Amino acid sequence: MGKSLKNVVTPDEMCAIYGADTFRVYEMSMGPLDVSRPWDTRAVVGAQRFLQRLWRAAIDEDTGAVRVTDAPVDAETEKLLHRTIDAVRTEMNGMRFNTAIAKMIELTNRVTAAGVTSRPVIERWC
Helix, strand or coil: CCCCCCCCCCHHHHHHHHCHHHHHHHHHHCCCCCCCCCCCHHHHHHHHHHHHHHHHHHECCCCCCECEECCCCCHHHHHHHHHHHHHHHHHHHCCCHHHHHHHHHHHHHHHHHHCCEEHHHHHHHC
16 A cells, blocks of 8 residues: 555554454464565455454354353364464464464364364363
8 A cells, every 4th residue: 555545554543443453463474574565454354254263163252152162172173273282382483473373273264163162172272
């Protein structure tokens, strides 16, 4: 977005529209820190949807009730959870935030597809 076209979108405006958490996830998922990338304000919606799916995994949107159960974790989700925790720790230490977020999105997709959010998964993941 260029100043000459009078269509500048500032980080403050992005935070006001989408919230600070969404904006942080969007910026962190843009790619490696050493690579310059232009902002695409339409792409922020993807970060917002990811955070909404993550929230819905634990909280019912309609009632506000907690959706977490004491159901046992299936073996595949348990493996993915541990791989995700290890990968996110490694990627964050290496300042590769985009790949860390990608791993969290994979786990979110798995939990969402399962339809049941087990307490051990939420407690270790969030």
